[in-house]
Amino acid sequence: MTRARILTCLIFLMVASIAKGQNKLSVVDLKATISGTSTMHDWTSHVNELIFEGELITDGKQIQKFENVHVVIPALSIKSDKGNLMDRNTWNALKTDEYPEIKFDLDRAQVKENSDGSFHIMARGDLTLVGQTKNTEIEMSATFTDESELTIHGAKDILMSDFQMKAPSFLFGAYSTGDQVTFDFELKLAIDR
Numbered sequence: 797m798t799r800a801r802i803l804t805c806l807i808f809l810m811v812a813s814i815a816k817g818q819n820k821l822s823v824v825d826l827k828a829t830i831s832g833t834s835t836m837h838d839w840t841s842h843v844n845e846l847i848f849e850g851e852l853i854t855d856g857k858q859i860q861k862f863e864n865v866h867v868v869i870p871a872l873s874i875k876s877d878k879g880n881l882m883d884r885n886t887w888n889a890l891k892t893d894e895y896p897e898i899k900f901d902l903d904r905a906q907v908k909e910n911s912d913g914s915f916h917i918m919a920r921g922d923l924t925l926v927g928q929t930k931n932t933e934i935e936m937s938a939t940f941t942d943e944s945e946l947t948i949h950g951a952k953d954i955l956m957s958d959f960q961m962k963a964p965s966f967l968f969g970a971y972s973t974g975d976q977v978t979f980d981f982e983l984k985l986a987i988d989r
Contacts, residue, residue, distance in 0.1 A: 818863075819852045820988040824945065828981035830874060833974040841886055843981070845873035850902070852987060857940055859915050865902035872896065885964035889956070891926045899924040903931070914939040917948070928959040944987050951980040 828843035850865035871892040876882035890898070902921040909915055917936040922929050936950035955975050956963050963973045 821985040825984035832977040867900040869898040925959040
């Protein structure tokens with residue numbers, strides 16, 4: 797093989813390895829809520845902290861896959877606009893003294909590009925609440941905000957009873973929350989290329 801061909805092959809391999817990259821992701825902005833119903837009124841609590849570790853495999857602006865994704869929510873970061881009583885009921889239901897974190901560990905994610913350039917993601921992984929782990933699916937959408945940022949939006953309905961959680965009640969059981977809660981989130985992730 798001539799020297800020119802070897803040099804051309806090396807340059808091609810270098811360009812291909814740069815174009816197809818493994819990129820670390822970190823949270824830039826978070827908007828997340830947990831909402832539900834009760835016998836008195838609907839309620840919403842805000843998730844004020846979320847720790848995200850993971851890697852994004854891309855080919856240009858094409859998402860190939862996600863790897864090594866681990867998400868942790870410190871349970872005490874979940875707070876309501878309704879004040880301390882609501883927060884204490886939430887934290888008691890989550891048994892924060894014993895289980896201070898809510899965790900999601902990704903097993904796999906199917907990624908499909910939509911016609912508008914956004915991506916549909918069906919993620920499957922282990923969700924851990926109050927020491928109970930269940931394999932679950934979360935449907936999400938993702939868009940590149942720019943070359944260095946990815947926005948992911950998703951929502952997941954969760955039955956507390958699936959995790960052997962007792963729905964919070966107050967005023968000596970006169971009022972109680974419904975079994976189903978909805979986790980709704982929008983993450984802006986920085987792409988460290």
